[in-house]
Amino acid sequence: MPVARVKLSDGRVARFEVPEGTTQEQVIAYAQDLEKQQGISAPAPQQDRLGAALDTVKDLPRYGMDALRSAGTGAMDLVVGAGQLASRFMGDEQRQRYADYMRTREADYQAGRIHAEQPDVGRFTGALVAGGALGAGAPAATLGGRMLQGAKIGGMLGLTSPVDPETESYWLAKGLQTGGGALVGAAAPAVVEGVIRGTGAAVNALRGQIRGMRTSITGAAKSGRIEAALSESLSKEGVTWSQIPNDVRASLVSEVQKSLKAGGTLDDAATRRLGDFLRLRIAPTQGQVSRNPLQFAREQNLSKLEPGRPLAERFTQQNQQLIGAVDDIRASTGAKAADPYAAGQNVVTALRAQDAARKAGVDTAYTKARALAGMDSEVPAQPVADRLGKIVEEFGSDKIPGAVAGRLNEFGLMGGKQTKLLTIREAEKLKTLIGNNIDNPATPGGKALTLLKQSVDDAINNIGDDAGSQAAGAFREARQLAAGRFESLRRTPGLEKAISRDFGAPEKFIESEIIRGDIQGVANAMMRMGKDARREVQAAVLDWIKGKGVTGVEDAAKFTQAGFNRALGALGERKLRLIFAGNRDALRQLQALGRVGAYIQSPPVGSAVNYSNTATTGLGFLDQFARMATLGLPFKPGDIVRGAQAAGAVRAPSPTQQLPALLSPALLDRSAILSGQLAAPAGALSVPLLLEQLTKKRAQRK
Secondary structure, eight states: OOEEEEEOTTSOEEEEEOOTTOOHHHHHHHHHHHHHHTTOOOSOOEEOHHHHHHHHHHHHHHHHHHHHHHHHHHHHHHHHHHHHHHHTTSOHHHHHHHHHHHHHHHHHHHHTOSSTTSOOHHHHHHHHHHHHGGGOSOOOSSHHHHHHHHHHHHHHHHHHSOOOTTOSOHHHHHHHHHHHHHHHHHHHHHHHHHHHHHHHHHHHHHHHHHHHHHHHHHTTTSHHHHHHHHHHHHHTTTOOGGGSOHHHHHHHHHHHHHHHHTTOEEOHHHHHHHHHHHHHTOOOOHHHHHOOHHHHHHHHHHTTSGGGHHHHHHHHHHHHHHHHHHHHHHHHHTOOOSSHHHHHHHHHHHHHHHHHHHHHHHHHHHHHHHTSGGGGOBOOOHHHHHHHHHHHHHHOGGGSOHHHHHHHHHTTOSSSOOOSOOBHHHHHHHHHHHHHTOSOTTSHHHHHHHHHHHHHHHHHHTOOSHHHHHHHHHHHHHHHHHHHHHHHHHHOHHHHHHHSSOOOOHHHHHIIIIISSOHHHHHHHHHTSOHHHHHHHHHHHHHHHHHHHEESOGGGOEEOHHHHHHHHHHHOHHHHHHHTTTOHHHHHHHHHHHHHHHHHHSOOTTOOOOTTOOOOSHHHHHHHHHTSTTTOOSSOHHHHHHHHHHHHHTSOOOOEEOOOOSSOHHHHHHHHHHHHHHHHHHHHHHHHHHHHHHHHHHHHHO
16 A cells, blocks of 8 residues: 655654545645644644655666566456457357456456556557557558558457456447447547547647737738739749739739738749749649649549539639640741641742752852853863873773763863863863762762862963953852851751642641751751741741640540640741741740640649549548438538638639648648557457446446
8 A cells, every 4th residue: 555654743754654635635634634633732743745655766677677567467358358259259158257357357467566556558558559550551542441440450459358347248348349349430530530630730820920910010912012022023924913814913912911910921933833823824723833743633633522523613714724725826927828738838839949049049140140251261181181091090981981081082082082171161060970970978989079070170260361351250250159148957857848849748848857857957048038937937846845734626626735745846946936036025935835735734743643533531421420320411611611712722723832830731740640550450349348337327326
């Protein structure tokens, strides 16, 4: 028994063994009675607190051993309960012997307890630790899965918990234990997790309210200052505040004001996202602007339920607006072609016209050169003959094609009899013949002919008379113009293909030469196009991008940001700038469209969007429970919350962010799941205790 120490009026310290639960007042009253019996008249005795504390410290080992004994007994209760269950399938004698064992075990345990009249926390803890081992595995990913785990644990604990041997109906008690344990084990995770998350949210909200009060006091939440801040931020995104409809502006300011008063701050990233939406005149949702993973997932999941109809309608509208935005950008180009065929034909025609003017200049220069009187001036043939001899020595006579060798023989340059005079006119013809026979300048034959052609050029440039020199200069000028044209064709594959006799299918021309062309080729081609041709290219490119980003037709058409942004990525920003040079607004609209599509359709990291449409929330469980015949509620309780969440999500979004939570969502989530996992066996074990208490009270009443 516990020992109490009291300092008597004469200075002596009295020690008493007192029953468990004796109060300080009872100890002092006892001491006073003792002094009266001994005839001592003095001030009331005082409890010796120091001595009592020392006695308590001395008793700590005893209390510790008692706690360990209680915990061990609680852990073994499950084994005893399982044995009791097994004995029910044995004969009457075995059942009776096991019941006697249980009575003796319980009596011995209670006799050895220090605080027998107090709740047996140690025994419950031991049973909880042992029972918790049943749920020691990883918790399920969804609340529904964790509730199912809790039901299994609760049912198992109810099945193995002992039943008071004095109970009249063992199977009734066991059925109540098992069924009640399963029910409580299933409900415990939902209740406990909800309480912990709700408490954490309340704590975080309180912190935000405190910060919001400071914002209100400083005037940062005033409408005028909010408008000025939004106007400045949105102007950087190319959105003019005054051009936003009045109702949208008013709603936007109101939502920002609410957020600031709740402790939030303006978020530059969210403002940029909102600017993209406003640029395209597409109404966003809260989760799309904030990119908050939980809010985004909630909106997507709610849109699949009846209370989330406003969200479903908003998403449908956004899909139509995204597709319509591509069409609007195309219309802004001013292109006249209605399809890729017409667009390709128009571009080819424009490129041919551009090259035709340049070719006409080259032809005019050659015609002028040929008309000069000095065209028949003699070209010195000896330098050509000398160079030809070295070429034959180095490369061999077989590297000179027969047609070229025959022409050289006419001038007596290959050892034959000269039949023609080498004039400027004839020398130009010879150069043309040599050039036409050069297939590859890098081969030995190509190198030999190139050197030979150069020797003819040098000979022409060495003409001594004025008339001949003038004619040679005119040909040099014509050749330079022709070389410039051919170099332009070489550097612009699209232009070279356009003027060819067979340029392919018109509907494939823009895709092959612009969309899939190299950067330099596209730059040269766009530079050589007129304004109308550039518009046709822009429209055709937009049609190609739309084909990659929109699936289905008419009412079934669906905008897919993944395909759309892949198309933009395939073109690349550099090529897009070349294509849309002179129409930067269309390019900005196009890029904003890709970003907005991602904001709408691409879930942020950590967003648990329920694409499988399975019911995984506690509200779903509550709905099912509410539809039970015993309750008969005329509505689904969860619909009230869902409807409010959906309505809030489609209001004017607030480009703000809240302070980092005092209790982070990850911490709350882990704490809630761990506590819920522990609550399942705790709740299940409380069922047998409750039934035992009810049984005892019922027996006492009898």
